[in-house]
Amino acid sequence: MEGKIIVITSGKGGVGKTTATSSIGAALAMQGKRVAVIDMDIGLRNLDVIMGLENRIVFNIVDVVNNRCKISQAAIKDRRIDNLFLIPASQSDNKDVLTTKGVQRVAKELKKEFDYIIMDSPAGIERGFENSVVSADEAIVVCTPDVSAVRDADRVIGLLYSKSIKPKLLVNRIEPARVARGEMLSHEDVLEVLSIELAGLVPMDEYVLTSSNMGLPLVLQKESKAGQAFIRIAKRLNGETDLPIEVPTHKTRMWNTISKKFGFTK
Amino acid sequence: MLSKLLKRFTSQNKKNSKNDAKRRLQFALVYDKLEINDSTLKDLQNDIIQVISRYFEIDRDALSLEIQRDDDASALVFNTPILNMKRK
Numbered sequence A: 001m002e003g004k005i006i007v008i009t010s011g012k013g014g015v016g017k018t019t020a021t022s023s024i025g026a027a028l029a030m031q032g033k034r035v036a037v038i039d040m041d042i043g044l045r046n047l048d049v050i051m052g053l054e055n056r057i058v059f060n061i062v063d064v065v066n067n068r069c070k071i072s073q074a075a076i077k078d079r080r081i082d083n084l085f086l087i088p089a090s091q092s093d094n095k096d097v098l099t100t101k102g103v104q105r106v107a108k109e110l111k112k113e114f115d116y117i118i119m120d121s122p123a124g125i126e127r128g129f130e131n132s133v134v135s136a137d138e139a140i141v142v143c144t145p146d147v148s149a150v151r152d153a154d155r156v157i158g159l160l161y162s163k164s165i166k167p168k169l170l171v172n173r174i175e176p177a178r179v180a181r182g183e184m185l186s187h188e189d190v191l192e193v194l195s196i197e198l199a200g201l202v203p204m205d206e207y208v209l210t211s212s213n214m215g216l217p218l219v220l221q222k223e224s225k226a227g228q229a230f231i232r233i234a235k236r237l238n239g240e241t242d243l244p245i246e247v248p249t250h251k252t253r254m255w256n257t258i259s260k261k262f263g264f265t266k
Numbered sequence B: 001m002l003s004k005l006l007k008r009f010t011s012q013n014k015k016n017s018k019n020d021a022k023r024r025l026q027f028a029l030v031y032d033k034l035e036i037n038d039s040t041l042k043d044l045q046n047d048i049i050q051v052i053s054r055y056f057e058i059d060r061d062a063l064s065l066e067i068q069r070d071d072d073a074s075a076l077v078f079n080t081p082i083l084n085m086k087r088k
């Protein structure tokens, strides 16, 4: 069976695309799939450092598209997670170096070799975006619960629709305590504004920064709420469609039981 | 004590600010979608001229095409002097 290409994209930068790509990719591989994560942010590569693979780069995606090497030569195998491979971006080129035709050719080959190909798209709506979505079977739009990220998400969602891709939304960096205080848009608010299907909800989590500091997979951190959220998102992508979407909460389980006992919450 | 009180007051603004965010977003997205870029507008103008020219002789230099916006409605306004009717 042919593999599936999922592009992770956003309108605004810095909302968590790279974090999502590495985590969902790693989680799918842990679920037994053969996965390639590809950094399409040409000239501003990041996925390699986030995954702790920056010392092992030999070739990159530009080399692959321009026929300077084979996919197998550019794909770096992750040592901690089986079946996970990274194809890095090039750091010296600019975004115009890839042609959509070239990307489409490589996409076809990738689909023969991997079950899932997760593409980390650059922010924005220009050439880099075009190249990332041209071969996508599915798309996940990442946004944070703030006005600029949501507005820019709407633009990207519209562009994806015009390319006959029906995207799903991932809301990242949710702060449940602030949502509860009415200081932050809830995911329901965001969904109502954007009218789009949900891929998943990821809370603000200190582990995201600390694992990226060390180049460790977030999904291997058992206590990381964001990591666990990404695992669930990957499971749903991977066919467990019945798995309910978990809404981040701000109270600990113990506090919940106590408050229930004393009637603070119903 | 005083600072606590102050905090109380300032946090009144923060509280439920998400309602503002939501309302503003809903408006912004509607407006964003009504925006047409210049080249689309130019294409539209040329198409309209072609159709109208079949029936009327118009002054191409004097015509204007623009989008007028009100608080709750938008209108496409095409304005052209007619020089002559074309008899068929």
Ligand SMILES: Nc1ncnc2c1ncn2[C@@H]1O[C@H](COP(=O)(O)OP(=O)(O)O)[C@@H](O)[C@H]1O
Pocket (backbone or CB within 6 Å): A010, A012, A013, A014, A015, A016, A017, A018, A019, A020, A046, A172, A173, A174, A202, A203, A204, A205, A206, A208, A209, A212, A226
């Ligand atoms: N759920 C989260 N909790 C805390 N920090 C996060 C979360 N998601 C992303 N970040 C932080 O936000 C920043 C931008 O994330 P990144 O994945 O690089 O975004 P993008 O690829 O969209 O530019 C990084 O510093 C990252 O550590």
Ligand SMILES: [Mg+2]
Pocket (backbone or CB within 6 Å): A017, A018, A041, A046, A120
């Ligand atoms: Mg990134």
